[in-house]
Amino acid sequence: MTKKDTITILEIAKMSGVNPSTVSRVINHPEMVNEKTRERVLSFINDYNYRPNPFARGLQTKRSKIVALVVPNFTTLSFANIARGIQERLMQSDYTMVIFSSHEDEELEKKICKKISELHIDGVIFASSMMPNYNELSYGIAKVFIDRDGSRDGIDTFILDLEGAFDKLIKYLVAKGHKNIGFVVGDKESYAGLKKISAFQKAINKYGLIVDEKKIVGALWSSKEGWNATIKLLEGKDLPSVIIAGSDTLGIGVIGAINSKGLLVPGDISVVGFNNEPGSESMNPPLTTMEYDDYGMGKEVAEAIIRRINNPEGISETKTYTMDIIERKTVR
Amino acid sequence: MTKKDTITILEIAKMSGVNPSTVSRVINHPEMVNEKTRERVLSFINDYNYRPNPFARGLQTKRSKIVALVVPNFTTLSFANIARGIQERLMQSDYTMVIFSSHEDEELEKKICKKISELHIDGVIFASSMMPNYNELSYGIAKVFIDRDGSRDGIDTFILDLEGAFDKLIKYLVAKGHKNIGFVVGDKESYAGLKKISAFQKAINKYGLIVDEKKIVGALWSSKEGWNATIKLLEGKDLPSVIIAGSDTLGIGVIGAINSKGLLVPGDISVVGFNNEPGSESMNPPLTTMEYDDYGMGKEVAEAIIRRINNPEGISETKTYTMDIIERKTVR
DNA sequence: GTGAAAGCGCTAACAG
DNA sequence: CTGTTAGCGCTTTCAC
Numbered sequence A, B: 001m002t003k004k005d006t007i008t009i010l011e012i013a014k015m016s017g018v019n020p021s022t023v024s025r026v027i028n029h030p031e032m033v034n035e036k037t038r039e040r041v042l043s044f045i046n047d048y049n050y051r052p053n054p055f056a057r058g059l060q061t062k063r064s065k066i067v068a069l070v071v072p073n074f075t076t077l078s079f080a081n082i083a084r085g086i087q088e089r090l091m092q093s094d095y096t097m098v099i100f101s102s103h104e105d106e107e108l109e110k111k112i113c114k115k116i117s118e119l120h121i122d123g124v125i126f127a128s129s130m131m132p133n134y135n136e137l138s139y140g141i142a143k144v145f146i147d148r149d150g151s152r153d154g155i156d157t158f159i160l161d162l163e164g165a166f167d168k169l170i171k172y173l174v175a176k177g178h179k180n181i182g183f184v185v186g187d188k189e190s191y192a193g194l195k196k197i198s199a200f201q202k203a204i205n206k207y208g209l210i211v212d213e214k215k216i217v218g219a220l221w222s223s224k225e226g227w228n229a230t231i232k233l234l235e236g237k238d239l240p241s242v243i244i245a246g247s248d249t250l251g252i253g254v255i256g257a258i259n260s261k262g263l264l265v266p267g268d269i270s271v272v273g274f275n276n277e278p279g280s281e282s283m284n285p286p287l288t289t290m291e292y293d294d295y296g297m298g299k300e301v302a303e304a305i306i307r308r309i310n311n312p313e314g315i316s317e318t319k320t321y322t323m324d325i326i327e328r329k330t331v332r
Numbered sequence C: 001g002t003g004a005a006a007g008c009g010c011t012a013a014c015a016g
Numbered sequence D: 001c002t003g004t005t006a007g008c009g010c011t012t013t014c015a016c
Helices: A009-016 A020-028 A035-047 A054-061 A077-092 A106-118 A162-175 A191-206 A223-233 A248-260 A294-310 B009-016 B020-028 B035-047 B054-061 B077-092 B106-118 B162-175 B191-206 B223-233 B248-260 B294-310
Strands: A066-071 A096-101 A123-127 A142-146 A156-160 A181-184 A242-245 A270-272 A289-291 A318-321 A324-326 B066-071 B096-101 B123-127 B142-146 B156-160 B181-184 B242-245 B270-272 B289-291 B318-321 B324-326
Touching: A009 A020, A009 A035, A020 A035, A054 B054, A066 A077, A066 A106, A066 A294, A077 A096, A077 A123, A077 A294, A077 B096, A096 A106, A096 B077, A096 B096, A123 A294, A142 A294, A156 A294, A162 A191, A162 A270, A162 A289, A162 A324, A181 A191, A181 A223, A181 A248, A223 A242, A223 A248, A242 A248, A248 A270, B009 B020, B009 B035, B020 B035, B066 B077, B066 B106, B066 B294, B077 B096, B077 B123, B077 B294, B096 B106, B123 B294, B142 B294, B156 B294, B162 B191, B162 B270, B162 B289, B162 B324, B181 B191, B181 B223, B181 B248, B223 B242, B223 B248, B242 B248, B248 B270
Parallel strands: A066 A096, A066 A123, A123 A142, A142 A156, A156 A318, A181 A242, A242 A270, B066 B096, B066 B123, B123 B142, B142 B156, B156 B318, B181 B242, B242 B270
Antiparallel strands: A289 A324, B289 B324
């Protein structure tokens, strides 16, 4: 009720004593308008709080000023932080963000891509999504990938350097004397799981250890699953001296399982998590974990998609984010 | 590239040998069209995968088929689940969801409301948002409230029954012999915090205990804050026999702090969390907590906003969600 | 049951 | 630098 319902460009034009097209120029190409005229028009725009009707504008420009973010789920904290960064940066440039969750379901993702095309969304950010469903998108829509390499297709790419992360981590563990390393991955079939496994193996080899497949156990991404997977890991005689969890949430379960066997962390077995999720600092004992700047990544990703929308032809870039070890109390 | 770029209603009309208005009717009012014609038109629509241009349609109908969800943050898990429910239900009816986070910042929320009006969004779902910034919205936009009572303003309302939850919980604790109950609230200034405090006090009184203000300590919503707040609670001589945490995340810190003092959970002090966040089942020991069906709530909320969009005058409804105790191992 | 025509509000040539 | 004009693609009276 605060605002009069529909003030149009025509009315602003009349009041300012100019043609609608001049008002349009004031908004879209201010430099083309004489300063005096511009100021006058602007004052009416402000007084009446005029905003161009996005439908009419979109019909003409074929731009929606909407960017979509496609994530595999809403609950992974890291995505929430990325989303926050994206949202903030996008708003600055007058874009609106819509989020879609694919639930790691290929069919759903296909539907989402269709929807995105139908809505005439200007750009899409794919965060760790399925394979190339994105060709379901209308041709020419701006794209940015998070955690999936699109550089061959000329798509800007933001990658989390998992290989570097595991390199750092294994090196650190080896330096502490650990040789028998277990890994509770998370969902082995998921993209994130697959990448972690390969990075893990690579680092294990690099530091002269032997990859024991039995020490790599899968679990869906919940603590409970982490617990169960860890129990399996603990069944044999040959106990690992440290267990890496694919996420801190998983780590909760790992520690729980270890304790349930009457073993202590880190006295008997050390534990490392991933992502520095809230709570990990206050666990008992506080969990050593790996982290990166997801919020900052979100900002940069938003920056990239805006750039790409305005310059579809520009050469694509790849940016890598490194992870750092947050040392706390679960590694001995 | 999969799809030809722009197939319009005109082209479909030509191919089907009818007027554009007939195609429009097939889509929007199929019952007005002769069955034969309808089928023929429909077959072309499907073959060419025609979808009405949302700009043109919106310009005409003043509807965007977009619903906004305004949340105080992206990271609270309960919101993520609500969002998932909303998204799923909305997609079924061909609506798109946009999410905005206000960061509990009133200015930002005001800006968001403006933006929502500008975008001609059809409906807004406010999840535990600030005071009545919603009058910043354009008049007549459909509204639904989560966790804030709008019934006096004729707004559909979905409430989490915190009073009922605390009633249940305190009753349960009293039955187990607890008389000295501490409460690590979370942010005392936040809406959620305020409501929890008042529900807590009410229940305490009802069961004949005395409210000791010193036993109600604030904290921002992180585990670390929960830890610090708990340390304060544990400073006096008069230790509580049970501590309620405003969220499971907080609960992690509570348990950590208790342990850090050389005390055991639940041996020395019992702990109860809120929201049954993932991981709480696998904590050590598994955390007793309160839960409700946030995902289901999301679905119903979406249902309500769609109903409201299509029938702005209907009488408003209020639905209350109850919380249940998930008994695990932290209460003795 | 269907067609014709107008117009939603805006932007972008094209003149001047 | 500014006005004129056309038209984006759709829905909706109003006739027939």
